[in-house]
Amino acid sequence: MFNKIFHSLATVGLCFTASAAAAQNVNPAEQVVTAEILKRFVDDYNSDPMAIDATFGIEVGEHRWRVTSKMIDNERSTSLDEGFGAAEMMYYTLDQETLHLIDRKVWTGLTAMAAATSADETPLEVEFTSGYEQPADYEEIFRRLTFHFWNRGFPEITRYGPENSRIAHGAPATVLYYDKAFRSAVYHVPAGLGKDQAPTLAAPFPRMIIVLSGAVEGEMGEHNFVAKPGEMFLTPPNIPVTFWNASKDETLSFVWIAWGEGA
CATH class of the missing domain: 3.30.1050.10 (SCP2 sterol-binding domain)
Known part of the structure; x- marks a missing residue:
């Protein structure tokens, strides 16, 4: 990302x-x-x-x-x-x-x-x-x-609301932290931004998506799935994954974490 x-x-x-x-x-x-x-x-x-x-x-x-x-x-x-x-x-x-x-x-x-x-x-x-x-x-x-x-204070606090985001991969994102073989961010996908606008990615490293609000619908390989707040789903390496905001009224917010070689 x-x-x-x-x-x-x-x-x-x-x-x-x-x-x-x-x-x-x-x-x-x-x-x-x-x-x-x-x-x-x-x-x-x-x-x-x-x-x-x-x-x-x-x-x-x-x-x-x-x-x-x-x-x-x-x-x-x-x-x-x-x-x-x-x-x-x-x-x-x-x-x-x-x-x-x-x-x-x-x-x-x-x-x-x-x-x-x-x-x-x-x-x-x-x-x-x-x-x-x-x-x-x-x-x-x-x-x-x-x-x-570029982040002052101790502890170094990162604000991750929609107003603190920029568009990356088609949706507002705030980068949380990057380190060796590690990346993390928060995304806010607007209501109505559905399947037609969602990218399909097959990354060479695993990714964890923690749903904060809204509702997810997605396709992972040949499987369909849904996820809601309080749930997390894992995307294995090298498997095509597409997921989107299933709601026409509510923003989908989630934490995105990737790790391993290439992350």
């Missing part, structure tokens, strides 16, 4: 570039606000017990910053500097509107990057400076970095 997610370790060069028109002409006062917002994320990450050593970039409109986080004498030091410098790194790109939405906890970083395919454009993207080479555990580390850097 979230094929656009990336990872990185030790020198994780992250930089986000935004292509929204609203971010192209930013006045100096707005840039001060942007720096203040980024500083809040940097300060929070500095005290996060899940923080990792990383160097990455953030690009908001035409302006760039570099974040460096590392342990020094058993104490974490995380800094925010203007410009990318000469470091080879990964960087996040986003626009002002997306930054404000993440700052207000409307979206998490992972939700802002949610996509059905790698070709989909998302509010939060990842780019690479010239010469940057992904480490072997790039995806795993980047998933953790994206969640923990």
